[in-house]
Amino acid sequence: MRRGVGSIKRNRWLLCFTGVLASVQAMMLARASLAQSAADGAGVYASNCAACHQLNGQGVAGVFPPLAGHVPTLLARPSGRDYLIRVVLFGLTDTITINGQNYSGAMPPWVSLGDASLAAVLNHVAIGWDQRQRLPADFKPFRPDEIAAARVEKLAASDVHAMRKTLLPAAQTPAENAAATRRVTYTAEQAAQGKSSYVRNCADCHGSTLDNGEFGGAPLRGAWFDNKWGNSSVANLYAFTKAKMPPDRPGALSDKVYADLVAYILSVNGYKAGEQALPEDPKAQQPLSLKRQ
Ligand code: HEC
Numbered sequence: 001m002r003r004g005v006g007s008i009k010r011n012r013w014l015l016c017f018t019g020v021l022a023s024v025q026a027m028m029l030a031r032a033s034l035a036q037s038a039a040d041g042a043g044v045y046a047s048n049c050a051a052c053h054q055l056n057g058q059g060v061a062g063v064f065p066p067l068a069g070h071v072p073t074l075l076a077r078p079s080g081r082d083y084l085i086r087v088v089l090f091g092l093t094d095t096i097t098i099n100g101q102n103y104s105g106a107m108p109p110w111v112s113l114g115d116a117s118l119a120a121v122l123n124h125v126a127i128g129w130d131q132r133q134r135l136p137a138d139f140k141p142f143r144p145d146e147i148a149a150a151r152v153e154k155l156a157a158s159d160v161h162a163m164r165k166t167l168l169p170a171a172q173t174p175a176e177n178a179a180a181t182r183r184v185t186y187t188a189e190q191a192a193q194g195k196s197s198y199v200r201n202c203a204d205c206h207g208s209t210l211d212n213g214e215f216g217g218a219p220l221r222g223a224w225f226d227n228k229w230g231n232s233s234v235a236n237l238y239a240f241t242k243a244k245m246p247p248d249r250p251g252a253l254s255d256k257v258y259a260d261l262v263a264y265i266l267s268v269n270g271y272k273a274g275e276q277a278l279p280e281d282p283k284a285q286q287p288l289s290l291k292r293q
């Protein structure tokens with residue numbers, strides 16, 4: 001009898017021990033796969049996000065929001081996880097406020113990236129930059145199947161903005177929009193150089209007159225362009241172009257060439273050339289408005 005109890009106890013203890021071992025193992029596995037996913041995500045981030053949010057995740061004040069130090073705040077909200085998945089899939093427009101700073105740009109959608117890449121990049125912006133300690137205790141790595149499930153919703157960037165409004169308290173809602181206020185500048189020389197880069201790199205898709213492209217390139221002039229960019233700043237147009245174009249090798253051209261290309265697109269849209277060159281630095285681009293004066 002005594003022996004029986006003893007061995008049951010021993011067995012229980014053993015069982016318990018193997019149970020703990022298994023859960024430690026599972027935890028280590030989960031950690032390892034999270035670390036792996038976040039490492040893959042760092043690559044996705046460098047090629048698709050860093051042009052705007054910067055490699056260190058700090059963004060550019062007033063132009064591109066910071067992600068470092070900020071993503072854990074979003075994840076701490078009840079539907080923060082769902083929101084993050086939809087931001088990267090469908091993009092975001094309209095004004096948001098982070099730490100009292102307004103951002104009124106446009107985050108492009110990334111539906112073109114696969115489920116595994118998007119899960120990985122979300123894991124990177126969640127645990128990268130030493131943020132692991134700041135994540136909610138119950139944080140679970142983003143999984144490709146979650147991205148696949150959300151993908152079918154096909155939301156508009158404005159729907160995602162509506163979702164964000166329910167996420168953060170009213171105090172974070174901006175009172176006023178710190179919009180770009182200065183007239184855009186570029187030189188005739190930039191536009192001329194931009195034209196020759198355009199013919200080499202862009203005309204196949206966007207066309208010789210910027211609105212007669214063949215391979216699905218959006219019109220880069222006229223009403224379409226005005227609707228999309230007319231309330232925006234040079235910083236957003238430049239960053240979008242550098243982050244996304246040309247589609248087979250985004251960001252592959254130099255900053256100078258991207259500035260020339262934007263100058264050319266602006267010249268075709270009737271913006272006037274002047275003495276001051278269109279700058280390459282996002283901070284200097286932010287005050288430059290694309291509003292028709
Ligand atoms: C062309 C510039 C650009 C690129 C490239 C870009 N973003 Fe953004 N992102 C923005 C802007 C601008 C906003 C703010 C949009 C607004 O004001 O409505 C934003 C917002 C966000 C937000 C929401 C922040 C919040 O507080 O709601 C997240 C998350 C985000 N981006 C992640 C990413 C990830 C991940 C990538 C790469 C896959 C990426 N972004 C690529 C410009 C960009």
Ligand code: HEC
Nearest residue numbers: 201202204205215216217218225228241244245246247261
């Ligand atoms: C392989 C075809 C292709 C090439 C080459 C290409 N684009 Fe695009 N471009 C597109 C497509 C498709 C879109 C719309 C999809 C999107 O917004 O991502 C687009 C959108 C744009 C937009 C945003 C227009 C809008 O209102 O949505 C700009 C600006 C732009 N391209 C500039 C350029 C520049 C500058 C180059 C040359 C460096 C270039 N593109 C090369 C296919 C192309």
